Structures are given as C-alpha cells and as structure tokens.
Amino acid sequence: MLLGVFAGCGPKPYGAVPTPAQLEWQQMEYNMFVHFGPNTFSGLEWGHGTEAEDLFAPTELDCRQWAATAKAAGMKGIIITAKHHDGFCLWPNPESTHTVAQSSWRDGKGDVLAELSAACKEYGLKFGVYISPWDRNDPAYGTPEYNGKFARTLADVHGGRYGEIFEQWFDGACGEGPDGKKQEYDWPLFHSVVRQYSPDAIMFSDVGPGCRWVGNERGIACETNWSTLDTDGFTPGAGAPPRDTLQQGNVYGAHWIPAETDVSIRPGWFWRESENDRVKSVEDLMNIWISSVGRNSLLLLNVPPDTRGRIHEIDSLRLMEFRAAREAAFGTDLAEDAKIRKRNGGRVWEIELPEYRTFSMIQLQEDISLGQRVSSFEVQIQNFDVALATGGWWTIAEGTTIGYKRIIPIEHRKARKLRVVVTGSHARPVLSGISLF
Numbered sequence: 001m002l003l004g005v006f007a008g009c010g011p012k013p014y015g016a017v018p019t020p021a022q023l024e025w026q027q028m029e030y031n032m033f034v035h036f037g038p039n040t041f042s043g044l045e046w047g048h049g050t051e052a053e054d055l056f057a058p059t060e061l062d063c064r065q066w067a068a069t070a071k072a073a074g075m076k077g078i079i080i081t082a083k084h085h086d087g088f089c090l091w092p093n094p095e096s097t098h099t100v101a102q103s104s105w106r107d108g109k110g111d112v113l114a115e116l117s118a119a120c121k122e123y124g125l126k127f128g129v130y131i132s133p134w135d136r137n138d139p140a141y142g143t144p145e146y147n148g149k150f151a152r153t154l155a156d157v158h159g160g161r162y163g164e165i166f167e168q169w170f171d172g173a174c175g176e177g178p179d180g181k182k183q184e185y186d187w188p189l190f191h192s193v194v195r196q197y198s199p200d201a202i203m204f205s206d207v208g209p210g211c212r213w214v215g216n217e218r219g220i221a222c223e224t225n226w227s228t229l230d231t232d233g234f235t236p237g238a239g240a241p242p243r244d245t246l247q248q249g250n251v252y253g254a255h256w257i258p259a260e261t262d263v264s265i266r267p268g269w270f271w272r273e274s275e276n277d278r279v280k281s282v283e284d285l286m287n288i289w290i291s292s293v294g295r296n297s298l299l300l301l302n303v304p305p306d307t308r309g310r311i312h313e314i315d316s317l318r319l320m321e322f323r324a325a326r327e328a329a330f331g332t333d334l335a336e337d338a339k340i341r342k343r344n345g346g347r348v349w350e351i352e353l354p355e356y357r358t359f360s361m362i363q364l365q366e367d368i369s370l371g372q373r374v375s376s377f378e379v380q381i382q383n384f385d386v387a388l389a390t391g392g393w394w395t396i397a398e399g400t401t402i403g404y405k406r407i408i409p410i411e412h413r414k415a416r417k418l419r420v421v422v423t424g425s426h427a428r429p430v431l432s433g434i435s436l437f
C-alpha cells in the first residue's frame, strides 16, 4: 500500500534529489526501445555507413502498430534510433545526405520520426530519440566541423516539429568515421542544444546528466543501486566510470543520475528473421523486470520492428503474455488493507494483515523526492508456529538500497504480522510504499 505523504512539515531533503522531470521519468518504469534502420534490412548490428539509402525500404511501415503494442504492453514511452552509428537518418535531416530523403522509400518524402511522434501522441505515450554521435557516414566525422553538424542535427530534431521529447539517448560509442578518424565530442555543446529546445528532456549517457547506463545490456541492475553518481573527471564512452560504478552508483554521489536498464527482447538490437525463435520468454522478461524495475531502475526494453516496419507477431504476443504475467504477479497487493504503524523513531514499520496470508514478493518504495536514504533493511515476520518461541521475529529478507522501488522475491511465506526494519540510513528513512504479492 502507498503510505501517507508529508505536506509541508515533513522531513527535509537529503543529498542530491531528482528534478521534477527526473521524478516523472522514474515513475514511467517501463519504456520501449526501437532499433530500426538500414541494419534491419542488412542483418548487421553496426552498419558501415556505406549502405545505399535504398536499402531502407519498409514495405508496410506502421508506427501506430508500434504505439498500440507499447500501450497494450503497459509501456509509457518509445525511444527510437533516429540515427544509429551508420549515420542513416530516419528523418530528412538537412545536415546529412544519408537520410530517408535520399531513399526511394515513399519517393524520398517519408519521415519515420513524424509518424512515430504522431502515433505516440495518439496513444498517450511519450516520445524519445536515440541520436548516435558516432557517425560512420559523415565525411566531417573526426573533425571539429562535425561537432557543429551534430549540434544542428540535435536542434533539428528537438526544434519542435516532433513535439515534446522526453528523453535524448546519447550512445557512448565513439568509433572511426569514413576517414578512419575518431571524434572529440563536444558534450557541453550537445547538452546545451538539448537544454535549449527540450529543457525537460532526460539526457541518457554513461554519466547522465539525466540518467545513466546501468553498465550492461543484459537487463540487470545491481541489488545495491544508488541513484546518485559522481561525474567529475568522467565522460560518456571510453572516459566513463568503471562498470561496477555504473551498476551501483556512488553512495554519496553528488548528482542525481538514476540507472536506466536497456536490454533487447531478442539477442540483437536490430530485427533478424533468424532470431524469430529466440525472443525472450515470459520467465526471462519477469526476471529482467525484477532485476531492473525491482532494483531502482527504469526498464527500456528493445522491441525491433521487422522489414515490413511492423513489430513481429511473436514479439507482440510475448509482450502481452508478459503483461498478463505481471498482472497476475503484482495485480493484488496483499498489504493493501493492512494496518501499518511506524515505531522506533520512524525506523520500523509494523504491518498487520487482517488474516494470515501467503506471499512470495515484498515491494518497498522510498519517497525519492526527498533523496535516497536507506542503505540497509530487513523484513521480518512474527513467528506463528506456537511450537516455537511465541512473539519472536524472524528475518525473511535482507537488503541494501531501496530507492524508487525495490522488489525482493522470497520463498513463499505465511504471516499476519510483519515488520520492515531500516538498519542503515543516511537520514530519517521515508518509505512511500510497502506491498506484498
């Protein structure tokens, strides 16, 4: 159940706290990633940038089908690869000669971003973009001139014609351009352009500033996951903090940069016929959910459209099965009608259920608008076996951080009285939810 929020006279914020946009972003929990472009047709993961524009030729492009699928799956937004490393732009980018405008698809008049942003609006979803700084096609890549072109590319997408953009995904990859050169990215310039046009957009990279990469592409956040990060001296890509830091954050980190978990429903990021029988199972997806959303992270699940330009039947069916499985698992909070009392100076929450109930998952939430505070906790149940000591408390789960949401799977337990004991906290703990499933 959700616990009461404080009006006015509550605890003071602790440490770095989320902006209103970051708070709203965290509450989205589950978004769709869409990898789509020439690689969909070539079967490559990283296109070379030399592919003919005509390679991009979806036969039945239907962005409304993507949006309808995301909506029905329970997702809140869609982020599309507007430009991947091959440099091909899914919109007519005036800064590039390698775009939909140079292809024969729809006689060069097509614009995937226009169709997807309209579909998102229609279905009440937020719209976001991945725009790769690494560009294997642009002849200017590897020279200072490219930074200006990339900044104007960002301005073109964020300038307003696609409506509000909730997230800008900056891939850290920095490889060679067509001349074999690497680029020195001007991150302050790129950030300032996004800020100027989309002040509330969450900027993703290894080091934020809006949210950070979780450090792997397997869908697994760390059990200890601080939403705070120190970024001094680090850059996205090769200059990023070590993977385990990206996984865990920094316990006393100076900035609020929560983890985003990106993973594909298929082995590859782009669609391939040969992977139609390797779409992740509901069980895989449920494990990913618990180790991402259930570990203080947002899940960005990649569902790549096929060469028709549609989400394949196998993937969409799996998403619906997964939604049904989540509803079965999390649909009824067994603590919804519990009596919850705070004890011990606000470090212990006692939960009394109306009767003995069996559960196998505990969900805890912190009011992160006040910062992330809890560093360790235990969940205990009161012994109900009269043969054992009466009134004793028995620890059934232990953990470190909580953050926005923490789901702890346990063995099936039956209890009527439980308590959540915060054993370590940087400031008075402020839980916003306790649930049993």
Ligand code: FUL
Pocket: 045, 046, 171, 172, 173, 262, 269
């Ligand atoms: C990586 C890229 O190199 C992959 O192709 C993919 O886009 C993934 C989400 O990010 O850095």
